[in-house]
Each structure stands twice: as C-alpha cells, then as structure tokens.
Amino acid sequence: MSPRERSRADRGKDRSADSGRQRSSGRSVLLTHLYDPEEVERARSEARAKAERRKARVALPPDPGPKEAGSPALRGKTEPLLSLFFSCHGGTGCTTLVASLATLLARAERSVCVVDCDLQFGDTLMALNLKHRFTLAQALEALPSLDPETLHYRLPRHESGVCVLSQAGDVDGLGQIEPSTFIELLALLRESFDHVLVDGVRDFSDYALAVLDVADDVLLVGTQEVPAVRGMAMRLDVFEQLGYEVQWLDVVINRYATKNGVSLGAIANSLEVETRFVIADDAPVARRALNDGVPLVDMAPTSRATRDMQDLVQVLYGVHPPRRKGLFGRIFGGSA
Ligand SMILES: Nc1ncnc2c1ncn2[C@@H]1O[C@H](COP(=O)(O)OP(=O)(O)OP(=O)(O)O)[C@@H](O)[C@H]1O
Numbered sequence: 492m493s494p495r496e497r498s499r500a501d502r503g504k505d506r507s508a509d510s511g512r513q514r515s516s517g518r519s520v521l522l523t524h525l526y527d528p529e530e531v532e533r534a535r536s537e538a539r540a541k542a543e544r545r546k547a548r549v550a551l552p553p554d555p556g557p558k559e560a561g562s563p564a565l566r567g568k569t570e571p572l573l574s575l576f577f578s579c580h581g582g583t584g585c586t587t588l589v590a591s592l593a594t595l596l597a598r599a600e601r602s603v604c605v606v607d608c609d610l611q612f613g614d615t616l617m618a619l620n621l622k623h624r625f626t627l628a629q630a631l632e633a634l635p636s637l638d639p640e641t642l643h644y645r646l647p648r649h650e651s652g653v654c655v656l657s658q659a660g661d662v663d664g665l666g667q668i669e670p671s672t673f674i675e676l677l678a679l680l681r682e683s684f685d686h687v688l689v690d691g692v693r694d695f696s697d698y699a700l701a702v703l704d705v706a707d708d709v710l711l712v713g714t715q716e717v718p719a720v721r722g723m724a725m726r727l728d729v730f731e732q733l734g735y736e737v738q739w740l741d742v743v744i745n746r747y748a749t750k751n752g753v754s755l756g757a758i759a760n761s762l763e764v765e766t767r768f769v770i771a772d773d774a775p776v777a778r779r780a781l782n783d784g785v786p787l788v789d790m791a792p793t794s795r796a797t798r799d800m801q802d803l804v805q806v807l808y809g810v811h812p813p814r815r816k817g818l819f820g821r822i823f824g825g826s827a
C-alpha cells in the first residue's frame with residue numbers, strides 16, 4: 492500500500508465521526524462538500540466534464556505565433572479562462588509567478604485580471620507596485636450595477652494592462668465578503684477578461700472552494716523542499732476526495748534547480764503525478780523583482796525563469812509571448 496493509499500484508508504475510518512462533528516458545528520463548507528454524497532457526486536461529474544474540456548483545449552495546437560518577430564502574439568479565438576494557482580506551502584513564489592504570467596499574457600494582448608484571495612495579507616498589488624483603488628469588498632458591494640467596462644475602469648492597472656482585485660491591507664470590508672456573492676463576482680470577472688488568474692489560495696476555505704467550482708485550470712505550486720512536497724501530496728489527497736481527477740491538476744515546481752532539493756523523479760514518485768512545469772530558481776532576480784514591484788519577466792526578460800514562464804503560458808494558454816533578446820542576440824541576431 493503506497494503512503495497515499497494508506498492515508499486514504501486511515502481517513503476513511505475516521506470519516507463518519509468527523510463528519511458528524513464538523514456538520515454539527517456548521518463551520519466547514521469543505522466537510523459539507525466532502526461528506527454530502529450528492530455534493531460529492533455533483534463535484535465529480537463537474538470535474539469530469541471540466542477534465543474533458545481541458546483535455547480538448549490543451550491538445551489544440553498553440554497559436555501560430557507572431558507574424559513578425561517582436562510584435563504581440565496574434566489574438567486567437569479564446570474562451571475566457573480562470574486559473575487557480577494553489578500554493579502548497581509558504582514561500583513557494585506563487586505571487587511572483589502569477590504576477591509574471593499575468594504580465595506575459597497582457598503583453599500578448601490578452602486582457603487579464605489577477606484576483607488575490609489572501610484577503611488579509613495578499614501581496615499581489617505590491618508585486619506589481621499598485622495601490623488600492625477598488626477593493627474586493629467594494630466590487631462586491633457594487634456588484635448589482637457593475638458591468639465589465641466599469642470594472643476595467645475602476646480596477647488598479649499595471650502598465651502592462653494587468654488589473655488586480657485585492658482586499659489585502661483593508662480590513663474594513665472583510666466582513667462583507669460572502670462566498671456566495673464572491674462566486675457571482677468571479678462570473679463577472681470571467682465575462683470581463685480573457686484570463687482571470689487567482690493567487691493567494693493555500694487551503695480549502697469557502698473562498699477557495701468558490702474558485703474551484705468555476706476554475707478551468709488548477710495549478711499546484713510547490714518547490715523541491717521536503718515540506719513543500721509533503722504539502723502537495725496532502726492537497727492532492729484532498730482534491731481526490733473532492734472528486735477531482737488529479738490528472739486534471741498541473742503540478743508546478745517553482746524555484747527549480749537541478750542540484751537542490753528533491754529530484755523531479757522523487758517528486759513524481761511521492762505524488763504519483765508528473766510535474767508539468769518547472770520554473771528555474773533565480774533568487775537574486777526574484778528578490779529584486781518583489782522589492783521593486785516589477786514582474787520578474789520584466790526585471791530579467793531573457794533569464795531562464797522568464798523563459799520557463801513563457802513556455803508555461805504557451806502550453807497552457809496557447810499564446811506566444813513576445814520574447815526579448817539578450818544583448819548578444821540583439822547585436823548578432825539580425826532583425827528576426
Ligand atoms: N523563481 C524564483 N527563484 C528564486 N526565488 C524565487 C522565485 N520566485 C520567487 N522567489 C522568492 O520566493 C519568496 C516568496 O515569493 P512570493 O512572495 O512570490 O511567494 P508567495 O506568494 O509568498 O508564495 P506562497 O503563496 O506560496 O506563500 C521570495 O523571497 C521570492 O524572492
């Protein structure tokens with residue numbers, strides 16, 4: 492019996508006792524989702540349908556790419572996509588990653604909004620050097636009369652075009668954020684943007700479950716540290732209990748270095764899932780990027796980490812972000 496099978500079996504034994512306890516306290520939507528057979532069945536069939544849609548999408552050949560080198564990618568026909576970046580351990584670099592991926596998409600002429608689900612301490616705004624203009628709580632309050640144009644106009648916007656919806660740093664409105672209205676807001680965001688990228692999710696809170704219900708992609712972000720790998724294994728277990736086929740989830744190993752930490756082979760063995768994307772470790776650039784509020788891909792456009800992020804965007808969203816050349820390429824590479 493593998494460690495994951497064993498933990499699953501142990502959990503099964505405790506399930507009914509826990510279920511009654513949690514239900515009577517009325518605290519956990521997660522456990523309601525887990526133990527209500529109808530809910531589980533609904534989640535399973537939705538997850539299966541999503542998996543099919545996603546398989547069809549990512550199997551499509553990506554855009555042919557820019558006609559002329561250096562021009563933005565051709566805007567292909569695209570359905571709006573909502574991607575949840577699920578951090579499996581503290582300090583995986585999730586915010587750095589999301590801010591950069593959003594910037595790459597925006598520079599490829601996709602409209603993008605990043606939603607920061609870390610309602611108290613999220614730092615997406617800081618990562619893009621933006622200030623609060625229109626908070627999550629304000630957006631929810633205005634929801635009945637909010638339309639896509641107004642939303643675009645009111646949200647703080649990075650010079651790349653990336654908009655950010657966050658509540659962090661403003662505790663006043665926290666109490667007004669209800670998961671049920673949050674779902675409605677997510678629906679409006681999908682209508683308003685080509686891409687919605689969700690950062691700041693680390694657990695299966697009500698807000699996280701609201702996002703999961705509507706997400707098209709779920710990326711589990713971890714690192715090669717042992718606690719992070721354990722964190723990914725635990726979360727994969729919970730995803731399975733919720734009815735998600737783990738093959739539907741993408742594992743991203745951020746801050747990846749061949750010589751450090753747990754190898755990709757060992758990670759695959761322990762998760763029973765292959766890593767889909769790796770983003771190279773580049774601590775000095777990542778630190779400067781966060782300190783200056785500049786996306787890593789702008790701070791170091793030709794770095795290995797940036798190229799890895801460009802690859803992710805190409806595979807997942809079918810866009811070719813315009814690649815900038817290094818000094819050598821600019822001097823010796825001709826006009827292409
Ligand atoms: N590709 C990278 N290589 C090296 N260090 C990185 C990379 N990306 C981010 N970091 C570093 O990781 C640390 C955490 O970054 P960040 O704030 O983006 O993550 P986070 O959002 O807190 O992650 P989590 O949500 O998992 O807690 C920072 O010190 C940052 O400089």
Ligand SMILES: [Mg+2]
Nearest residue numbers: 585586614691
């Ligand atoms: Mg963060």
